[in-house]
Amino acid sequence: MKKQVALGIDVGGTNTTFGFIDRDGNYLADGNILTQTHEDISDYLRELHYEIEKVTDTIREKVDIVGIGIGAPNGNFYKGTIEFAPNLRWKGVVRLCDLLKEYYPQLPIYMTNDANAAAIGEMVYGGAKGMKDFIMVTLGTGLGSGFVANGQLIYGHDGFAGELGHVIVAPNGRQCGCGRLGCLETYVSATGVKRTAYKMLARYTAPSILRTIPFNDMTAKIVADAALKGDQIAIDIFKYTGKMLGEALANAVTYTSPEAIFLFGGLTKAGDLLFKPTHDHMEMNMLKIFANKVKLLPSQLDKNAAIYGSAALVWNELKV
Numbered sequence: 001m002k003k004q005v006a007l008g009i010d011v012g013g014t015n016t017t018f019g020f021i022d023r024d025g026n027y028l029a030d031g032n033i034l035t036q037t038h039e040d041i042s043d044y045l046r047e048l049h050y051e052i053e054k055v056t057d058t059i060r061e062k063v064d065i066v067g068i069g070i071g072a073p074n075g076n077f078y079k080g081t082i083e084f085a086p087n088l089r090w091k092g093v094v095r096l097c098d099l100l101k102e103y104y105p106q107l108p109i110y111m112t113n114d115a116n117a118a119a120i121g122e123m124v125y126g127g128a129k130g131m132k133d134f135i136m137v138t139l140g141t142g143l144g145s146g147f148v149a150n151g152q153l154i155y156g157h158d159g160f161a162g163e164l165g166h167v168i169v170a171p172n173g174r175q176c177g178c179g180r181l182g183c184l185e186t187y188v189s190a191t192g193v194k195r196t197a198y199k200m201l202a203r204y205t206a207p208s209i210l211r212t213i214p215f216n217d218m219t220a221k222i223v224a225d226a227a228l229k230g231d232q233i234a235i236d237i238f239k240y241t242g243k244m245l246g247e248a249l250a251n252a253v254t255y256t257s258p259e260a261i262f263l264f265g266g267l268t269k270a271g272d273l274l275f276k277p278t279h280d281h282m283e284m285n286m287l288k289i290f291a292n293k294v295k296l297l298p299s300q301l302d303k304n305a306a307i308y309g310s311a312a313l314v315w316n317e318l319k320v
């Protein structure tokens with residue numbers, strides 16, 4: 001009997017990666033293409049289809065593809081469109097699912113944004129298995145989030161619900177890529193950590209390894225490594241980042257009363273440097289009825305998490 005698999009596709013700013021994964025999380029085969037080579041979406045899809053078929057040929061005898069899931073920046077679940085994604089070459093509204101459907105008319109195709117896909121990945125394959133209420137927070141260049149309530153991902157009226165990264169946490173604060181001031185992701189993200197680093201270095205005179213790093217070379221990882229070596233300014237940068245995140249999570253808890261909040265992405269590699277201040281400030285600001293009830297956990301998705309999330313979208317929609 002052929003094994004049922006979902007095809008997960010992650011459209012990233014640089015690479016588009018895809019893989020075939022079964023319901024139990026077994027990873028069968030994968031491939032990738034560069035996202036930005038083609039200015040025309042049709043040319044991009046032609047190359048993607050060619051690569052997918054090439055990889056499919058290696059497993060075609062063994063598998064039965066049940067659907068395609070796509071995670072993409074500003075992906076709209078309802079319309080199957082990518083809308084005004086700042087980091088992609090295709091401007092405006094791109095009808096990605098409709099166009100891909102021309103190659104795969106027999107398969108259901110689902111799309112959502114990358115953070116929502118990660119949330120579903122956590123629910124189907126990761127640490128949120130069996131949970132009905134949780135929040136996924138993805139910490140990368142920006143901050144993404146997906147809210148699951150009553151076992152369902154909340155898409156909202158227009159398909160874009162769950163944008164914790166653009167909750168204003170500091171009125172008239174740092175300028176955000178969305179054009180407004182003081183959004184959470186300007187503080188809590190790899191970019192946010194870098195901005196905090198320069199602010200702290202300017203404000204305090206204490207010696208720090210970070211003072212020797214040229215502006216363009218500074219990364220969240222360098223700050224984390226310095227903090228692990230005991231560099232006080234680097235430690236304070238993570239304390240500040242955790243404070244901003246913890247306060248925002250305490251507020252987020254009041255909306256959906258989650259059982260757990262999962263943190264995913266590069267910044268979480270800092271471990272307790274980030275988790276401890278985040279947890280402390282979350283509890284410090286928590287409404288009493290929620291105090292000490294909400295678990296703050298690292299994501300259980302690791303390698304190929306974006307593809308797992310996209311494939312999980314298929315299983316979640318097909319309810320198999």
Ligand SMILES: [Zn+2]
Pocket residue numbers: 165166176177178179180183
């Ligand atoms: Zn914003």
